[in-house]
Amino acid sequence: MILRPPVFRKGFTLIEILVVVVILGVLAGLVVPRIVSKPGEARQTKARMQIENIETALKLFKLDNGYYPTTEQGLKALVQKPSIGRVPARWREGGYLEKGKVPKDPWSNDFIYLSPGVHNKDFDLISLGADGVEGGEEEDADVANWDVEKPKS
Numbered sequence: 366m367i368l369r370p371p372v373f374r375k376g377f378t379l380i381e382i383l384v385v386v387v388i389l390g391v392l393a394g395l396v397v398p399r400i401v402s403k404p405g406e407a408r409q410t411k412a413r414m415q416i417e418n419i420e421t422a423l424k425l426f427k428l429d430n431g432y433y434p435t436t437e438q439g440l441k442a443l444v445q446k447p448s449i450g451r452v453p454a455r456w457r458e459g460g461y462l463e464k465g466k467v468p469k470d471p472w473s474n475d476f477i478y479l480s481p482g483v484h485n486k487d488f489d490l491i492s493l494g495a496d497g498v499e500g501g502e503e504e505d506a507d508v509a510n511w512d513v514e515k516p517k518s
Contacts, residue, residue: 405495405503405504406504408471408472408495408504409471409494409504409506409508411471412470412471412492412494412508413508415468415470415471415476415492416476416490416492416508416509416510418462418468419440419443419462419467419468419476419490420490420510422443422461422462423443423461423488423490425457425461426442426443426453426456426457426461427487429453429455429456429457430453430454430455430456432451432453433480433487433488434447434478434480435450435451435480436478436479436480437449437450438450439478440467440476440478441467443460443461443462443467444460444461444462444465444466444467445460470492470493470508471492472492472494472495472497474492474493474497476490476491476492477489477490477491477492477493478490478491479491482511484509484511485510485511488510489509489510489511490509490510491507491508491509491510492507492508492509493507494506494507494508
């Protein structure tokens with residue numbers, strides 16, 4: 366009879382598995398809070414993009430009509446021909462916003478539009494952030510057309 370050396374099976378020990386689980390737990394504890402905080406930043410970015418799109422529509426309105434809608438006419442003048450104040454002679458059929466309605470900000474609030482503006486000569490466009498109140502920090506911070514950061518190229 367031929368004796369063969371005993372065969373040892375290779376695998377992980379319980380201690381090795383526990384060490385890996387602990388390391389994964391620590392990493393998850395560090396990463397998850399950062400991921401959870403991103404929705405606020407994403408909404409701020411979306412508000413900036415919406416402001417830039419509305420600004421473009423306002424500039425097209427001015428190109429066609431020679432002036433910006435008044436505060437009284439508001440952003441609604443971009444989707445419906447104004448019937449109050451100065452009525453535009455060359456208002457674009459179909460309006461100036463793609464979906465035919467003025468968008469709400471990412472927190473479902475209306476944008477604030479002032480023309481002439483306080484900060485800009487032509488108009489001010491503002492989202493009051495998550496809290497819907499002027500001022501604030503982080504997600505509650507206002508997003509306005511005079512301080513919208515342009516993307517770096």
